[in-house]
Amino acid sequence: MRRAPAFRPDWSEEPPPAGSFRAIFKYGHPSGFKHPSDAWYAMLKADFGLTDEDFRARRNEGREAVVLTRPPVLDARQVADLTAIVGPHNVARDEFTRARYAHGKTTEEMMELSCGVVREIADLVIHPRHKEDVRRIVAFCHAEKIPVYVFAGGSSVTLGLRPVRGGITLVMGTHMNRFLELNEDNQTARVQPGILGPAYEEALNQAPERFRARRRYTGGHFPQSFEYSTVGGWVVTLGSGQASTYYGDAGDLVVSQEYVTPAGDFKTLEFPATATGPKINDLMKGSEGCFGVLVEVTMRVYRHMPANRRHFSFMFPTWLAAVEASREIAQGEFGRPAVYRISDPEETDRGLKLYGMPNLVDRFLRKRGFEPWQRCLCLGSVEGDRDYTRLVKRKIRRIARRYGAVYLGGYGSRKWARTRFREPYMREDLNDFGITIDTLETAVTWDRLMDLHRGVRNYIKNRPQTICMAHASHFYPQGTNLYFIFVGRFANVDDYRVFQAGIIDRIQRRGGSLSHHHGVGRLMAPWMEAHLGSFQMAVLRAVKNHFDPHHIMNPGGQLGLDLDPQQRRTP
């Protein structure tokens, strides 16, 4: 058997044309690409029964210039007054800019934009220079009942940035992106909300050079969107970083916050802990722009000691063994790893193929009884003090061995760490050839984990020709998250939406949270009422009414606060 001569699809290497739909939905840097590997390509053809012929021509690339049919609805005086606040250079009304800041990175948005479909846009895009601008803008919009949307990094995967009711979008990343203060005594960093992950982390890592600090620091927060998400965005959507098992989730990292709301402005106090009643500082976390605009935030930071980092990876014989060992590790009271991930059998075996496990290793594993589509990969790293990282890694190895795992060294984890922020680049390549890759995630207690994984996976796999890979990547003594990656071909976006809704239904029915770290946005909003219950939703609405009596802050579905009963979904 000779292999067919190599054919490789013409994955796009052209930066999207300026002003095009593709310039809006393309992930990451305009000329940054990470194409599916040959192994990926082979897998797609095999799984979907496709041939090279199906990859001859790209379709629906969205390279056309954005043209909107909907004119702005703000009147000329309103536009003039808003423009006067920030100056004409900080206001945009052109069609591309309005469309650009109306979208995040939700798969549905990519699918529609690639076909030239734009549904919801703001009338005016404003780049506030500082919190005083925000204050004046919000006060004006409150008085005039103009909807206010907030755009920071733009990495939302929950339709969280859609200006459903028009009005204005505030872009926080343009000017309000400064690192304001490092407090070494308290190990805190005060920043503007629009600072991107790399700028934030770089300032902390370079603290001696930048601030004459005694030490280097890390923010400890590395979501997959790290390069294109902001500190403010992490906080208001309750994000989690890949090292959250040690450093905590975004909400845990917040010391204090300053907000501008229609009801007024405030800053919470900075204490290591406090028992002065219910904490408004906590209440604002996850508010997703519905209560007000985050204009400054003080975060906990940690000592940066990369030389002490220790990587590890294991193969477990089964998913159950991987889960049980991981629970033992999370509950072991010996400290915690920073990154810790376990992949289910499908993710493990596809991953090994896709990322090139040498045949030698595969043969070794099979011989030892680690069977394909049963075995599960675990990888991670420990951070902190040198002796601590040695201890924690040793403990993890010991527990993993007890559950039948074989140690595979640190190479897999290091390789994962190097490429971890590049994965999202692939999705446009696939979309160009009619293949959709997307993810949904949940949090779940240990006692429901196996059942939830099975239930959601069964649903996804019952659809013909659909890939479903899952991993758990954020660990707590009480449970973990599950992150489902699915790949399939869909007739159109509505076909896709129906399938996606079915997954969310299953997650909820099996006792998973609607979201572990993606937030709610408008994607999860229809499920919120059934999920939290009407009583808790009513509390959120009461808080909303207090902060924002005219409902100008991110109206139109966000968090499910203002959905009509018929827009709600019962799983």
Added chain:
Amino acid sequence: MRRAPAFRPDWSEEPPPAGSFRAIFKYGHPSGFKHPSDAWYAMLKADFGLTDEDFRARRNEGREAVVLTRPPVLDARQVADLTAIVGPHNVARDEFTRARYAHGKTTEEMMELSCGVVREIADLVIHPRHKEDVRRIVAFCHAEKIPVYVFAGGSSVTLGLRPVRGGITLVMGTHMNRFLELNEDNQTARVQPGILGPAYEEALNQAPERFRARRRYTGGHFPQSFEYSTVGGWVVTLGSGQASTYYGDAGDLVVSQEYVTPAGDFKTLEFPATATGPKINDLMKGSEGCFGVLVEVTMRVYRHMPANRRHFSFMFPTWLAAVEASREIAQGEFGRPAVYRISDPEETDRGLKLYGMPNLVDRFLRKRGFEPWQRCLCLGSVEGDRDYTRLVKRKIRRIARRYGAVYLGGYGSRKWARTRFREPYMREDLNDFGITIDTLETAVTWDRLMDLHRGVRNYIKNRPQTICMAHASHFYPQGTNLYFIFVGRFANVDDYRVFQAGIIDRIQRRGGSLSHHHGVGRLMAPWMEAHLGSFQMAVLRAVKNHFDPHHIMNPGGQLGLDLDPQQRRTP
């Protein structure tokens, strides 16, 4: 010089008479006593310029039977309807019971009760049997606009239990004190709110015997009030235990809660983490009975491994050295001790005298340059996995040495651990002879700690003949708490109140939190508006209005929610 023949005051050993004022304010078990040692007695005489003569006769012991001048104001139908809900055995209207459940353990309450003064009482004391009782009672009181107060362990030191507006008091500890479920997979415990510390901890420690569990567990929460406080009380007042540096504060331990409120009932979901918008589960923590009644709570628990516990104690040369070493320990990223305490110089030297440091040790310390009234004692213990506790103790020793400390072994810490819950018993003894001992506490970031300590201490010490001992006992990377113990003689309770208010003013002016773990109650309430700011207070009031539109839940000052402007204090 011959010492005078030993005289020892006649510290009371009589249990308070049934039905007496003393039966209300006496701490702990009726026949439990821990008297001031001879060393304490000698110190009091010396510091206050007193002689044995001043300790010949006790005064204002409050041994009289409680007689109230205020009759109940609920009408007969209301009493009958409420009685019908729980049954006549679970309702009390007698004067003693009404007075008993109207008080906590605030020093002012002891001072007044010992003189037979009762200010605020409920009309009816009700012992609900289960959450359905609570539901019906709250609904009835909501309809009839009857104030509802909640009493659990009764250990409030913030006037948190005072039924200012009359109405009813619900006693949660009588029936609603059950341990409902241990979930070993999730390491959670579901309990009724009225379960006392020892019953809760005992059930967890004895999990194999009680629940056929695979392991033993601990709640990790040991406030000084442990024996007389409840799990529900810990949560709704945001308490902290003495091992909080490792296990976290009460708020951190909560997984989910169930509440009955005038607006309805709800239970929050159980997830290890979740990103579904602002968390009502967090909002309820610290609500101090103002939003509703906590009827069930699920807490995180931990593996109980007492054999691995390692104790340590050190002497630091100065307060500054102790603080800086402690910050280094809290920020060191090698794990954390469970108990960790540093005493300031006055507490250190008084403590050494009071708790009997051998002269040999004192001579050794002086020779090494650890001078009285400069040196600072540090003690604590590490819990968790065996190798982890070894590592953390070793790290702490190394850091302490770097800051000039001498290691004193584990004896001091073990001794402290054995007697730690007995200290409050002394206060009635002192009060019997006109001496007042009380505490105030705060939380503060590292950069304000030295200044706050100095400022508050100066204020206290500027009062003639006043003892001021302080320690920090709950550590975070961002700061710690300060716990001030002061002892003095006051002409009357008003004299005392003026002095106490001055301390709170100083705490606030120097950037401390109004409360680290005592909660707010009515004691701190007047400062709340200035502390949190009117904007945050307005948010709390909006939430309050939603849960409790008729303001029946714990009305009359609690949390400062319903104070008139003239009742507020600006420090």
